[in-house]
Amino acid sequence: MPSYKNLGVRTLINAVDTYTIIGGSLMPEEVIHAMVEAGKSFVNIEELQDKAGQRLAQLTRNESALITNGAAAGMAIVTAACVAGDDLAKAERLPDTLGMKNEVIMHRSQRNGYDHAIRQVGVKLVEIGNVDVTYPWQLESAINDRTACIFYFDAATLKKGVLPLETVIEIGQKHGIPVIVDAAAQLPPVENLWRFTEMGATAAIFSGGKTLRGPQCTGLVVGKRDLIHACRIHMSPRHSIGRSMKVGKEEMMGLLAAVERYIRLDHAKVTHELEQRVQLIQKSLNNPGLTVQRVFPGPVGQHYPRAAVILDSSMPLSALELKNQLEWGEPGIMVGLTPDEQGIIINPLNLQDHEIPLIIDRMKALLSME
CATH class of the missing domain: 3.90.1150.180 (Aspartate Aminotransferase, domain 1)
Known part of the structure; x- marks a missing residue:
């Protein structure tokens, strides 16, 4: 062996x-057991994603939930959903976004290596503010009919010069623009699994392989039902931009077991x-x-x-x-x-x-x- x-x-x-770079975290026995058991049978992947998503939404107090191939894949798929919605013709064209809502707003001081996952969908990043300060009017003026969504990174190291999330959500809701929170490493506290969406964010994205201690190659997206539904159009097993970001049945069951465990800790x-x-x-x-x-x-x-x-x-x-x-x-x-x-x-x-x-x-x- x-x-x-x-x-x-x-x-x-x-x-x-x-x-x-060193493998995320260590999976507990119940996660490993769930993955081993999942590997013993065939299932319909779409049905499994449906049922696992329903259970994860219940556990995390959200309208809907989705398992992705890591948090970065979640960022790409959510971006695709904000750009093309559930339009199959538009989904097939990505990353060609001509004629679509193809701008994503982000604080200049929050630019980081992970935003490549957003850019790979074919969007233009529209930066607001500078490294020291951002004003609400700068976010307001950046919004137009091409704006697909606003991304907000909730890492403490990326908070300098950034508008409070509450302000971003308020402005996003005023203009009907989805606000997406990248909270990949933002556990604990456990309440973050529902805090961002209860604040009004459209979706929040978590890593499955960090504090949740699920499979390293999983991510968790929680949020509004319509957006999560649109996400499904853009990911495996569909032939769309997320086809290469495949999540196996073993990883789905492993992440579900990890979240079940984490909630009851x-x-x-x-x-x-x-x-x-x-x-x-x-x-x-x-x-x-x-x-x-x-x-x-x-x-x-x-x-x-x-x-x-x-x-x-x-x-x-x-x-x-x-x-x-x-x-x-x-x-x-x-x-x-x-x-x-x-x-x-x-x-x-x-x-x-x-x-x-x-x-x-x-x-x-x-x-x-x-």
Whole structure:
């Protein structure tokens, strides 16, 4: 049987984040079991998408829901739905958007690598504001008869110079323009699964393979029934722009199991456990030359703490050197850097309890603290 070991691929301890580059998160047993069971039978994919979507909408308190091949695929498919609706002739033409609503409004300060998923549909991005400030009148003046939707990224790192989401929704509703929230990594809190749409957003998009701990190649779109219906026209198994963004029956059932699990978690208990992990790291690394701080919130504004370990000049390694040696040592440990690169950040979200002593021992050895 193939294994990472047989292939010569190193396994890693994830103390950094739910990054796609290292596989997102680890799937719980109930998710794996759901995928294995799904792989034992044939089903009608459209029917499965219908029924799974109905259950996911119920779980997330939304009108409708859709499983996509990752959050980026969700962005592309939602954009296509805003551009061409459920018109089959228009869907067949994409990414040729001539004569369609083919402009998507976005804050200039929120431009990022993920907006390629929007642009691949054939739309023009219309930027508003600048890196420091955006005014409501700038959003108003950008709206015209070619506007397909407004995209809003809810990451804390992309909030500088941005209008509040409430203002964007108010203006979007005034002009009948869909407002789409990219909330790929915005869990916890669990309430975000319905908060954005309850605020009035037309749809919100989440990653299935991050905090939900579903299959890495899944995404979840929740929102208004009409928009989700239109999305179905533009995705596999239909022959449209999303045909290559295929979601298998195993992934659908895996994501459904992941959301079922996530909704019923004791989230206060999970938060308490994450706090305890950070406190253990603080206590264990309390040493001259090191300052260990609790950092809140998570990397893009999620509601959980992290530990920032700041090194002074008496330490034998710089923060970057420590990060690299942790990553390429045995076992490999992935950590982040503080914004000023004077320390490392240990994220407890994906850690297992037995891994924390390994991290602490490795750091003590590398920093000559033993």
